[in-house]
Amino acid sequence: MQCIKRRLPSLALLFVATLLTVCFNTRLVESAEPSVWTTLEQGLELGNFQAPKKSDFGDSLIRILRADTTAFALRLLNASSSNQKKRWSVKNWVKNKGLIAGINASMYQRNGLSSVSYMKTRQHTNNVWVSKDKTLLAFDPIDKNRQPVRIIDRDCDDFGVLRKQYQTLVQSIRMVSCHGKNMWHQQKKMWSTAAVGIDEQGRILFIHVRSPYTTHDLIDMLLQLPIGLKQAMYVEGGADAQLYIRAGNQEHDFIGSYSTGSREHDENSYSHPVPNVLGLVRLNK
Numbered sequence: 001m002q003c004i005k006r007r008l009p010s011l012a013l014l015f016v017a018t019l020l021t022v023c024f025n026t027r028l029v030e031s032a033e034p035s036v037w038t039t040l041e042q043g044l045e046l047g048n049f050q051a052p053k054k055s056d057f058g059d060s061l062i063r064i065l066r067a068d069t070t071a072f073a074l075r076l077l078n079a080s081s082s083n084q085k086k087r088w089s090v091k092n093w094v095k096n097k098g099l100i101a102g103i104n105a106s107m108y109q110r111n112g113l114s115s116v117s118y119m120k121t122r123q124h125t126n127n128v129w130v131s132k133d134k135t136l137l138a139f140d141p142i143d144k145n146r147q148p149v150r151i152i153d154r155d156c157d158d159f160g161v162l163r164k165q166y167q168t169l170v171q172s173i174r175m176v177s178c179h180g181k182n183m184w185h186q187q188k189k190m191w192s193t194a195a196v197g198i199d200e201q202g203r204i205l206f207i208h209v210r211s212p213y214t215t216h217d218l219i220d221m222l223l224q225l226p227i228g229l230k231q232a233m234y235v236e237g238g239a240d241a242q243l244y245i246r247a248g249n250q251e252h253d254f255i256g257s258y259s260t261g262s263r264e265h266d267e268n269s270y271s272h273p274v275p276n277v278l279g280l281v282r283l284n285k
Contacts, residue, residue, distance in 0.1 A: 040248035043071030044100070044280075052221050055211035057258055057266040064227060065101055065206040065245055065280075066199070069148045072280050074139045074204065076105055076168050079275040080113045081124040087112065089271035090242035091253050099279035101245040103206045104194045104236035106172045106276055113275045115170070122167035126276065134183075135174040135233040137196060137278075138166035151198050151231040153178035170278070172196075175219050175232040182219040190214045192256030194241035196278065197222075197232035204280070207232070208243035210266070212258035235278070239268045 037045040049062040077097055079087045094102040106115045117131035122140060136152040142165055152162050152169075156178035163169060174183045175195060190212040197205035205227070209218060215234065222229050236242070238259030245252040257268035 037066070038250075040245070040250055041071075041100075043068035044247055046245065046250075046252065047227070049225055049227075051209070051211065051213070052224055053213070053217060055213060058211035060211045061209070062221065062225065063208045063243065063252075063254055065103075065243065066227075067101075067204040067206075067280055069202060069204060071283055072100065072204070073283050074137075074149055074168070075099070075279045075281055076119070076121050076170060077102075077277045077279055078105075078113075078119070078121070078124055078126045080126050081121075085113060087273035087275045089244075089273055090277055091244040091271055093274075093277040094244050094246060094279060097279065099281055100247050101206060101243070101280040102277045103196065103208070103243045104241060104274055104276070105170055105278045106235050107237075107240075108275050115276055116172075118169060118171040119276065120169055131171060133171055133173050134177075135172060135231070136163075137170040137172070137233060138162060138168070140167040141165055142167060147202065149198065149202070149204055151196075151233060153231065173234040175215065175234050176223065176229060178231060180223070180230065182216060182223065184214075184216040184219055186216040187214055189260040190217075191237040191259040192239070192241045193218055193234070194236040194243060194256065195222075195232050195234050198230050200228040200230050205229070205232070206243055206278075206280075208241065208254045208256075210241075210254060210256055210258075212260075236274075239263055239270070240272050240274060242271055242274070244271075 037047045045066045047064045051060040054060045090102045115127045119126040134154045139149045177183050193209045195207040239256050241256030243254040255271050257266050
């Protein structure tokens with residue numbers, strides 16, 4: 001009897017600990033549950049996710065457009081490639097160029113045309129400078145049997161070799177590394193964000209978050225969501241961050257607003273003209 005009495009508290013503690021673990025894990029899963037993905041067209045889906053952490057501004061939604069590369073391809077459009085050097089909002093780039101959707105291609109320099117680092121298509125080079133940034137979005141492979149879209153991570157991949165295999169390259173700031181790690185240190189500044197990612201199935205992810213977060217916190221949340229995020233890179237922040245979609249008889253226009261030190265509010269309703277856009281087009285079959 002003494003042996004039984006001594007075991008009872010241990011069993012009770014084990015039961016309580018197990019119950020607390022189950023409840024805690026359940027709350028984590030519930031916080032990361034998305035709304036149902038909306039199919040816009042075959043191979044193209046829009047997801048609205050409630051961010052696990054509530055922002056001080058806006059709706060705290062993470063919006064993700066997911067495109068299957070067997071049905072859709074990426075295009076890079078540059079204002080610098082035309083004589084007019086015409087810049088448009090992402091919405092107008094999509095409409096004027098016959099795209100399905102579009103997002104910022106990268107941040108840009110003060111001249112209003114050049115990307116902050118390396119950027120080229122098969123016909124046009126926007127910026128020849130390869131900066132220290134670790135990631136490059138690569139697509140339009142010379143050999144069509146190669147992976148149609150990939151994010152090159154210079155810590156894991158041989159950029160010198162891969163740059164010769166893809167005709168379109170966009171360099172930007174790494175968010176999620178080739179090892180699936182958050183690569184941003186925590187900071188106080190926060191902003192609306194546009195990003196581009198690849199999931200574990202090789203699908204393209206256009207990501208837009210109007211509510212401001214530090215980039216470190218946003219990456220942590222993206223990695224928590226059940227979207228199979230493999231790699232991601234930052235393309236724009238603040239009021240310039242835009243995602244526009246017109247597909248499946250639906251139209252969605254998402255624009256940023258907040259930026260620490262300049263626009264500390266959620267009131268922006270203006271789609272700023274930008275010089276470089278990543279667009280989605282249907283593949284002809």
